[in-house]
Amino acid sequence: MEYPGNLFVVAAPSGAGKSSLVKALLELDAKLQVSISHTTRKPRGQEQHGREYWFTSEEEFRSMVDQGKFFEWAEVHGNLYGTSREAIEARMAHGDDVVLEIDFQGALQIKQLFPYAVLVFILPPSWEELRQRLQRRGEDKDQVIEQRMSNARVEVAQAQQFDFVVVNATFETALFDLKAIVHAQRLKYAAQRRNRSAVFQALNLP
Ligand SMILES: Nc1ncnc2c1ncn2[C@@H]1O[C@H](COP(=O)(O)OP(=O)(O)OP(=O)(O)O)[C@@H](O)[C@H]1O
Numbered sequence: 260m261e262y263p264g265n266l267f268v269v270a271a272p273s274g275a276g277k278s279s280l281v282k283a284l285l286e287l288d289a290k291l292q293v294s295i296s297h298t299t300r301k302p303r304g305q306e307q308h309g310r311e312y313w314f315t316s317e318e319e320f321r322s323m324v325d326q327g328k329f330f331e332w333a334e335v336h337g338n339l340y341g342t343s344r345e346a347i348e349a350r351m352a353h354g355d356d357v358v359l360e361i362d363f364q365g366a367l368q369i370k371q372l373f374p375y376a377v378l379v380f381i382l383p384p385s386w387e388e389l390r391q392r393l394q395r396r397g398e399d400k401d402q403v404i405e406q407r408m409s410n411a412r413v414e415v416a417q418a419q420q421f422d423f424v425v426v427n428a429t430f431e432t433a434l435f436d437l438k439a440i441v442h443a444q445r446l447k448y449a450a451q452r453r454n455r456s457a458v459f460q461a462l463n464l465p
């Protein structure tokens with residue numbers, strides 16, 4: 260499948276900082292839009308339906324799966340998460356750039372459907388720092404944090420399948436790296452597809 264917009268996928272173990280980084284990136288980049296996923300997870304404290312996620316029942320989620328409404332979906336930390344076609348298709352067809360914040364299973368499904376998608380994996384600087392970020396965030400019970408730490412080992416092992424790996428030690432440095440990846444992809448895309456004919460015509464080149 261091919262659309263005129265760029266597609267970026269950011270994955271990371273829970274607590275590595277991907278939501279914080281993507282949020283900061285979106286504030287700096289008006290051309291980038293984030294996809295809102297569906298999930299069967301219960302909302303955390305400040306989360307709102309339609310802002311962080313579309314919170315759904317498992318029955319509704321599975322019915323959407325049966326109807327082919329997702330580009331990708333996966334079970335993560337015991338809940339279901341998915342990117343609906345509706346969340347990204349119209350935007351990409353319109354030429355907007357879209358970023359997905361999803362787990363590695365979803366990222367690899369997206370790469371199959373959209374080979375030109377750019378996959379970025381965010382790593383924490385250490386396991387201890389990852390645990391401390393989950394604890395400091397204060398949103399998850401100890402048992403949930405332990406489950407996420409254990410799943411993180413499996414997730415990090417998938418990083419080599421991604422196009423880029425960014426270590427989120429210092430937030431500003433990681434944000435700079437993400438911006439550079441987005442910028443480089445736009446230049447590559449412009450050279451390969453979107454603007455080539457216009458530029459060549461302007462320069463009177465064949
Ligand atoms: N570079 C950093 N240094 C210190 N703390 C950070 C850094 N980046 C993010 N954090 C903090 O770590 C916590 C986890 O970040 P965030 O919620 O963005 O992680 P996440 O990868 O999106 O997790 P999840 O997948 O569970 O949503 C937050 O409290 C955030 O403020």
Ligand SMILES: Nc1nc2c(ncn2[C@@H]2O[C@H](COP(=O)(O)O)[C@@H](O)[C@H]2O)c(=O)[nH]1
Binds near residue numbers: 341342
């Ligand atoms: N495969 C998908 N994974 C998703 C999607 N939306 C979020 N996620 C990932 O789930 C975990 C947990 O998120 P949390 O908000 O409960 O902490 C995290 O790795 C997300 O990236 C999705 O649509 N598809």
